[in-house]
Amino acid sequence: MSENNRVVITGLGTVNPIGLDVASSWKNAAAGISGIGELTRVNKEDFPMKTSAEVQDFEPSDFIDKKDARKMDRFTQFAVASAKMALEDADYTITEENAEHVGVWIGAGIGGMETYEQQFHKFNEKGYKRVSPFFVPMMIPDMASGQVSIVTGAKGINSCSVTACASGTNSIGDAFKVIQRGDAEVMITGGAEAPITNMAVAGFCSAKAVTTNEDPASASRPFDKNRDGFVMGEGAGILILESLESAKNRGAHIYAEIVGYGATGDAYHLTAPAPEGEGAVRSMKQAVEDAGLQPEDIQYVNAHGTSTGYNDEYETTALKSVFGSHAYHLMVSSTKSMTGHLLGAAGAVEAVFTLKAMEDSIVPPTINYEEPDPACDLDYVPNEQRQAEIKAALSNSLGFGGHNATLVFKKYEA
Known part of the structure; x- marks a missing residue:
């Protein structure tokens, strides 16, 4: 090969x-x-x-x-x-x-x-x-x-x-x-x-x-x-x-193609994310570049979205830094609103949901979204699923120790 x-x-x-x-x-x-x-x-x-x-x-x-x-x-x-x-x-x-x-x-x-x-x-x-x-x-x-x-x-x-x-x-x-x-x-x-x-x-x-x-x-x-x-x-x-x-x-069914991977370190703090999500910014940029895509090619982001103060604010800031004005056209949801935070398993289960979202053209919601936070001002697909074709999607995971990881999936084209 x-x-x-x-x-x-x-x-x-x-x-x-x-x-x-x-x-x-x-x-x-x-x-x-x-x-x-x-x-x-x-x-x-x-x-x-x-x-x-x-x-x-x-x-x-x-x-x-x-x-x-x-x-x-x-x-x-x-x-x-x-x-x-x-x-x-x-x-x-x-x-x-x-x-x-x-x-x-x-x-x-x-x-x-x-x-x-x-x-x-x-x-x-x-x-x-x-x-x-x-x-x-x-x-x-x-x-x-x-x-x-x-x-x-x-x-x-x-x-x-x-x-x-x-x-x-x-x-x-x-x-x-x-x-x-x-x-x-x-x-x-x-x-x-x-x-x-x-x-x-x-x-x-x-x-x-x-x-x-x-x-x-x-x-x-x-x-x-x-x-x-x-x-x-x-x-x-x-x-x-x-x-x-x-x-x-072997004529296998193909859900999607995995095309990009980014992984960075914050070099900042044991548990807190780097200010403004600086490490997450580099991880997402790296993954999109690895995929050979432009930021505007991404329609959906399965966010890390933990329901903690700093994470959600800084991930939002990071998305705006990476995607610019396109950030406001992204559909961003956190399935942790339903599954809770599965720690080391979180990104894998969220990858499953991201792939199913692409296959079925359904964006899963962020539930329990009731009162907007001025610091978190993107489209979080609040409370109800949305029908939308997803040609390319990004999934984020951010961990204690300053670990940032991003995957990019793309609809398979022969």
Whole structure:
């Protein structure tokens, strides 16, 4: 294969707070249906955070042998389930002949926090001999990629980007470059996270990053004047990326082409974004340039849109810096208004929604948008979906540590 292979998306899979597969998730996202409810995975009386976006009714045994599932943290179970669905959607079978040309690159921001806490309690109560021999391999963030490789038989490059809330987007971008440069034909890529645990909730509460709004119906309100923090969520999103040559040879369904990737660092602060979204500006410019497009070629932006004060304001400023007057013609929405913030999985699930939006010509809304913020003055597709053709779309993810990542997708043209 040549150095500049075209890369397309041929399969999608997801487990998230608004659905256990792509069809139900997208139906709910397009309809503006929220998956945010009361915090139940930990005792909400112990925290100022009272709401969360939890995955409901997920049965690991639907996808994974029960014995194997017990050796996986919840975030890895989400990843394996989503990867299996994505491969099935792509109608792609990994065989001895092609296994070495199929890679896995799945990000996670935190990894197996639930496993860490459970095993720490065992250690404290009963000593080291009662700590599971699977503790470390269940906890480490790269194990989503590792287990997906083991379960599917993919033997190509196997990696994991850990860039906080940008992990899923960075992983997809990194996987895109693997195929583009000819090091794999197919990549199973995305992000997974299951962070609703005592210590993770405690940490985000102490950092004052999460909402204290007790009403699940209005807790996540990106770009709204009364936003006060994000809602923690969990889940996974997986894309099957494939060289155009491979996809055409087997007559695969093509959702869209991935054409641009930007990744930058703020070099500014542990948790706060750089003033005016300076790092996000460079990431978006880099991605649009990498795609060979002009800013005015983009119709839709799936924003990072966390429902926090600085993020939403600075992302808006960054969009205006990158797109100029065209920023006011963009459709910008935050699906986090419905899913909450899935941390390392956020960008991957949002990539799924962006691709479905392009396929169905439906822009998902930003729900709970009630009172405009003068600092956030773009078209956020408030409260109701919009019918619109999308020829090119951009998806942003911005993470603690100053990580900025941007993907550009384009309608496939032969």
